[in-house]
Amino acid sequence: MNREMSLKKGFDEIENKLKSIKGDFQPIRIQRIGERDTLMITSEHIVPETGNRMKVFHMIFQLNDKERKEAAASARKR
Numbered sequence: 001m002n003r004e005m006s007l008k009k010g011f012d013e014i015e016n017k018l019k020s021i022k023g024d025f026q027p028i029r030i031q032r033i034g035e036r037d038t039l040m041i042t043s044e045h046i047v048p049e050t051g052n053r054m055k056v057f058h059m060i061f062q063l064n065d066k067e068r069k070e071a072a073a074s075a076r077k078r
């Protein structure tokens with residue numbers, strides 16, 4: 001949950017942390033989802049015990065007041 005930083009900064013931080021993971025659960029793929037702005041990040045990992053692929057969804061519940069108000073205003077226009 002984010003109250004202090006912008007969505008972009010939050011997703012950048014998630015992506016950087018994913019890229020820093022080393023070892024058995026290191027991501028084999030990281031993807032940002034969203035046309036103009038990132039809505040979520042997915043990462044794909046190999047489960048060490050089974051060798052199966054596992055997809056993880058990383059989302060931010062954005063409570064940064066300025067961005068929340070802008071998103072709500074934009075949604076009302078549609």
